[in-house]
Amino acid sequence: MFHDSEKDEDALPSDQHGDGVDRRGFLKCMAWAGTGAFFLMEGGVLKSYALGRAAAGAPSNELSFVQISDSHMGFNKAANPDVIATLKTAVDKINALATPPEFMLHTGDITHLSKPEEFDTVDQVLRDARPKDVFFVPGEHDMLDDDGRQYLERYGKGTKGAGWYSFDRKGVHFIGLVNVVNLKAGGLGTLGAEQLAWLRDDVAHLKHSTPIVVFAHIPLWSVYPQWGWGTDDSAQALSLLKKFGSVAVLNGHIHQTMQKVEGHVTFHTAASTAFPQPKPGAADSPGPMKVPAEQLKSILGITDVTFVRGKHALGIIDSSLA
Amino acid sequence: MPRHLWIALAMSLTSIVLSGAVGDQPHAAAPSVPLAPEVAIDNFTFGPTEVKIPVGTTVTWVNRDDIPHTVVNTDKAFKSKVLDTDDKFSFTFTRAGKYPYFCSIHPKMTGTVIVE
Numbered sequence: 001m002f003h004d005s006e007k008d009e010d011a012l013p014s015d016q017h018g019d020g021v022d023r024r025g026f027l028k029c030m031a032w033a034g035t036g037a038f039f040l041m042e043g044g045v046l047k048s049y050a051l052g053r054a055a056a057g058a059p060s061n062e063l064s065f066v067q068i069s070d071s072h073m074g075f076n077k078a079a080n081p082d083v084i085a086t087l088k089t090a091v092d093k094i095n096a097l098a099t100p101p102e103f104m105l106h107t108g109d110i111t112h113l114s115k116p117e118e119f120d121t122v123d124q125v126l127r128d129a130r131p132k133d134v135f136f137v138p139g140e141h142d143m144l145d146d147d148g149r150q151y152l153e154r155y156g157k158g159t160k161g162a163g164w165y166s167f168d169r170k171g172v173h174f175i176g177l178v179n180v181v182n183l184k185a186g187g188l189g190t191l192g193a194e195q196l197a198w199l200r201d202d203v204a205h206l207k208h209s210t211p212i213v214v215f216a217h218i219p220l221w222s223v224y225p226q227w228g229w230g231t232d233d234s235a236q237a238l239s240l241l242k243k244f245g246s247v248a249v250l251n252g253h254i255h256q257t258m259q260k261v262e263g264h265v266t267f268h269t270a271a272s273t274a275f276p277q278p279k280p281g282a283a284d285s286p287g288p289m290k291v292p293a294e295q296l297k298s299i300l301g302i303t304d305v306t307f308v309r310g311k312h313a314l315g316i317i318d319s320s321l322a
Numbered sequence: 323m324p325r326h327l328w329i330a331l332a333m334s335l336t337s338i339v340l341s342g343a344v345g346d347q348p349h350a351a352a353p354s355v356p357l358a359p360e361v362a363i364d365n366f367t368f369g370p371t372e373v374k375i376p377v378g379t380t381v382t383w384v385n386r387d388d389i390p391h392t393v394v395n396t397d398k399a400f401k402s403k404v405l406d407t408d409d410k411f412s413f414t415f416t417r418a419g420k421y422p423y424f425c426s427i428h429p430k431m432t433g434t435v436i437v438e
Contacts, residue, residue, distance in 0.1 A: 077388045077407070113390060113404055140427045144390070144404040185396050185424035186432050227366075228430040285366035287389050 063170040066094050066101040066131065067215070067303040069252030070272035072141065073122045074112035079275035079288035080296060083112075084121060089321045090273040090302050091129045097304060101131045102169065107252035107270060108139030108180065108217030114150050123154075138163055139217040139253060140180040148181065164195050166202050172307055173206060175199065177216040179231045189218030189231035189253075196233065200240050211246045211307060211314075219251040221260060221267045224280035229254055238265065248314050250305070254286070257301070257318045268316055271301035298322035360384060361433065363391050363405070363425075368433035375437055380414040391425045401426075 071087050080086060094101065104126070111118035126134055136155045143151060143162075152163055159165040162178040177199070179189035191199075203212070214220065220237065223229040231237075241247050247265045255277035260267040275288045276299040283289070291299060298320045306315040359379065362369045364386040373381060383393045385405040393402040393411050399421060402411035415421070415437040425431040 079388070113406065141390075144392075144427070183426060183429040185422060185429055187429045226430070228428060287366060287387065 062099075063172055063307040064099045064101050065103050065105060065169075065305055066097070067105045067107060067250050067270050067305060068094075068273055069107040069217075069270040070109040070139065070255055070274055071106070071122055072109055072112040072272065072274035073118040074115060075274055075288075077288060079290045080300075083274040084125065086297065086300055086321060087122070087125050087273045088128075089297060090300070091125060093302050093319060093321060095128075095130050099306070101304065103131045103133035103135065104129065105174075105215050105250060106134055106136045107215050107250060108137050109141045109252065109272075110136060110139065110151075112141055112274075114142055114144040114146065116150060119150060119154055135167070135174070135176060135215075137176045137178060137216055138180055140183070143181055160198055161192075161194055164198060170307070172211045172213060173203070175202065175212065175214045177214060177220075177237070179216050179218045179220070179234075187232060188225060188228055189216075189234075191231060191233050191237055196236055196240070199237060203240060203244075206244075208243045209245055211248075212241055212244050213248045213250065213305075214241070215250040217251065218253045219258075219267070219269055220249050221262075223254060223258060223269070224286075227280065227286040229280065229286070241265075246314065248305075248316075250303075255289075256299075257303070259316070266314060266316075268303070270303045271299065271318065271320070273300050273302070273321070276300065358382065362386050363393075363431075366391075366425075366428055366431055368423075368425075368431060371433045373433075373435050375415060375435065377416060377418050377437055378414070379437070380412050381435055382410055382412040384408070384410050390427065391431065392427055393423055394426045395421050395423045397421070 068090055072083055073087070075083050094104070110122050138148060138151045138155075142148070148162060152159070156163050159176075162181045164176055164178050166173060166175045168174070177191060177195065179191050182190060182192060184190070206212075214237075216231075218231055219229055220231050220234040238247075245264055249265060249267045251267070251269045252272070254269050255272035255275065256269065256279065257271050258267075258269045276291065276296075277286050278289050301318055301320040304317045304319065308315070357379065359373055359375060359381050361373060361381060361383045363383060366387065366389075368383070375381065383402065383405070385391050385407055388407055390404050390406045392404055393400070395401065400413045400423070404427070405411055415435065418437045421435040421437065423433055423435070
């Protein structure tokens with residue numbers, strides 16, 4: 001499927017970006033993408049991405065990884081009595097992707113009650129996933145009772161403070177942030193001064209053309225403050241990343257997919273592999289949402305992310321477990 | 323039975339009946355809160371959000387929600403372990419004052435205990 005701007009009869013007169021991807025063309029490609037939601041960060045990537053997907057392997061200028069989130073191992077109430085089964089389904093989905101992802105990001109709430117056996121079970125299930133590298137950030141459910149000692153013992157190696165860190169893959173700089181500790185009464189997620197100072201230093205030497213991916217549990221944008229769905233000092237973090245041409249922010253916590261684009265920053269939240277939560281304001285509280293059993297897997301999901309280097313572009317596909 | 327014993331029996335029965343009818347509690351005003359108040363946690367809310375008690379009262383929080391919560395005083399006077407559904411936490415307030423608290427997992431959930 002190609003989008004050739006000279007021959008594109010569907011091109012709107014006001015093709016603002018001049019990239020040949022007009023609204024109708026975009027919708028055509030969304031239909032092709034299938035059950036998932038497909039978002040472009042910047043025009044021009046669509047052609048290369050389609051080719052990449054059709055090929056058996058990933059072109060060398062592509063970086064492909066998967067985001068999963070909110071596995072809540074240990075949860076067993078009505079909304080999903082078997083979170084192990086749905087996590088296994090997520091792993092099967094990941095293993096069936098046409099382009100094998102190079103690694104996985106888990107954006108937190110790995111466990112439900114921070115119990116050792118819950119962490120162990122997630123590790124066991126994820127061992128069956130083809131991508132062997134998994135990068136975690138904690139959710140508030142992973143830091144209960146022991147100020148995060150369980151979490152840090154398992155996933156804290158090489159991290160600072162409450163577990164923040166960064167790493168590089170194929171020229172893309174990944175930053176794992178922790179916004180679920182030292183929460184204040186009546187407040188939202190928080191990063192804190194120490195972590196922000198670390199972030200400033202971490203990106204200081206990077207070229208403006210370096211693609212950045214930030215991942216953290218609670219959304220780093222104001223999704224719905226009344227339910228605590230936001231981070232009180234995220235604006236400070238984002239201003240430290242202002243110089244970069246391409247920033248993707250991947251979060252979890254809200255158990256539904258949501259996307260926002262603001263200038264050079266794309267914000268995306270992933271579905272949970274355990275249970276869904278209501279849309280903002282659609283219920284009294286953000287608790288587990290019970291749906292008919294046959295519908296559950298269609299509201300849980302994984303996120304497949306592809307970077308096409310040189311285009312500063314990002315393709316994000318959310319797929320349900322159904 | 324001899325007559326005087328019948329009278330004694332009748333009088334004791336009467337006094338038992340009388341004391342039963344009147345009740346054996348002192349005639350004091352009933353306390354304005356129960357002596358062991360309970361705060362129910364449900365739907366991401368502490369109910370009631372404000373509790374007023376005299377010094378020495380024990381408050382018990384019960385989690386009736388389908389998600390875990392905690393009870394943490396902002397001045398660190400008390401802090402529960404994580405409470406799953408049906409778990410309880412109790413604290414005895416031995417000093418007067420205002421005790422604002424929140425759920426450390428869902429910090430938007432807040433409540434207060436006022437001890438007089």
